[in-house]
Amino acid sequence: MEDLFRAYAPYLYLHPDEDYLPSSVDWFFNNGALLYKKGEESTPVRIEPGGANLPKGGDPAGLYWLNLPADKGGRDKVSHGDLASAEAYVHFKPGVENGMFTDIQVNSCQFIVDVWMFYPFNGHATAKIGFIKRVSLGRVGEHVSDWEHVTLRVRNGDGVLDKVYFSQHSGGKWVDASLLQFVNGNRFAWYSSRNGHAGNNEPGLHLQGPGNGFGIRNDWAWSNKVVDTGARFVVVASEGEAEAVAEPPWLSYESKWGPTKEYDTTAEVRRVRKFLLGKLKKLLDKLVKVIDEVYGTDGPTGPKVKNNWSGNEA
Template structure:
């Protein structure tokens, strides 16, 4: 059978096996041809992403949306218009390569701090900060060539040359310059930043890695401040990190030195406007039995407070949670549980969609240059899990069940013009950031909107940006997370409660509900024997599936099994810190 006549797929002829482009049992293995850029079609990056609707005019009330931010002696603004410098058409997501840019239309008196880079598999949607000239900026004295693509055998539109600015004493480079020429760029093309306006940065998401045939390997990643949280002062520049042969990153991010670094955060009225503009519509699976409810509904329908040592005398909870223990720590002394009666338990487990609302926590991020809006949903009960072993679906009994489930999405909005940057979707013990260009947006009133869609997984309530199946594990073996559209929805714009603002917002602060300061468990510790349940499930599986199943169970975090009752939003590390991506 001539190799050139074989189609991709699986073919077995005698002792010859051909699968996914590889012939076995021959002296020569014939690999599947590598993926190529889309020939004759525009790459996604050749289209610039815009939100479905123009941004509204934010009501005055703070520095939010004022286009530039003073970092305490260094004024910066955000530029999202770019000139392409160099592109690679292999490697990166989808093997479509990546493109490197430098900012254009820089306001007069401002200077570039570094270039921008993005994978080619999605529409162009980027930004970099540029800074106003002054004592906090200085020209580089020279450049060091850190990497070149000249020796690479790959599809590229020219040769890329990566230059690290050499700063004068007391200054730091916060970005690189890429050229299509081997000649050094002009020292006038970029500025270095005085060291007291910088902080350590770190790689965030991989963008592009050079092919294996490179003499020196290059890994390009997006950059973010190393220290992140509501009180952290590091400011993302929007540039990238280029690590050669796993070298240490020499670049830094900016630092907000202003004594009032939250002065560019949104006011109360602007927060309301942001919610009206961007708030999500949550879809629940059509087979979902365990829906969300409001916290008040949960308490008013028989939820009980237990105390260690006095388990036989649980206490009904006031609708606002005013009789819950306040502050303290998660010391195991208290926990919540469902009503005692069978009827009461059954009712509360199902939740109450009509009462559901989003609980909003607004906080500064990246030194007050971004606003994070965390939107929390409460579920009285988390349902059982199911595993998928190749084509076999395996119910896991009560594994995954627990009382009191908190899930959230977080909107990250830039404070320069109020544009939506990206959204975090929480998924069990971690989650995923999704760029604004990759979100699904709602059609409201028959027209377009900037409000995105979120999908809650069946029983487990992990959130996703697209419908379908996601396996927690490998591509063929894992815990099922099924999402789909249905008539079961929560529209956050129609029902939300602002429970916390982590800065002095113009227009007034908010009084947190008492339940927010309850720092203990929202559900009891599960006492059934998980190992026994796993063994029962494994015993009914064929040997091959049994081995795969036990391997899957061992690899999953204990959080999934719900052995401990979950804690409330304020106990989570992301309450005062950054989101933890998977």
């Protein structure tokens, strides 16, 4: 299974202007990430290597969450990630369509191979509004920890890559293998959008929102900021006929990887709105509803809590 992954392992390309890079989970823990508990916010605890002291099991009351270091210097350092430590977290699972496929998930802070990548921080959103190509939306879109993934669907009969799923914020899309950009043999490009880290199979711009040339920007581009997932990966879970692996303690942490949204979307947009002309103000107002749909208001969860961990991609 690992050899199969190496044959198709994607190259993760960050945007050339990306400020919030991925890191390994251990780098995040070792550089001061903190575990908070409701009612004891004044005494957060450092996270032990591998997440050994993280609570296990469900947390319906939202008692626990992770956050950046408390000091400004530590927060700044950790929020920008560490490309040198970044690694893909791989989950092998049986195919869900009549057993004809094997899925590999790769986590990028997430083939039927699932491949997950971790980012300590998700940066602020920008928008295109009318003739204004790029408008910063203040703190909108910011949150601690970000898990993104691609899923590689491989045919069991001949081991051929059939299609790839790219996660994009709260959703994603399947892309046929014929539409991938192959970089090195059978290995393809996985583009990560600037600040938001949504995945895509090609560079370019996509706007999320009402349409007609305005919306939240997703910018993808090639750069020399790249992670070779085939060279830097850890198999964290396997199911079905794949050999069982020892799962890291942090994988069983089911509470939030970041606090609930720490800003008021309406207030942040209002700061931007006052600099726009009348018609553009109305366009921006239409984006407010879209913003929370795209980014959510709660802290992010880890890979094992996602519906697609054991089920099919949407």
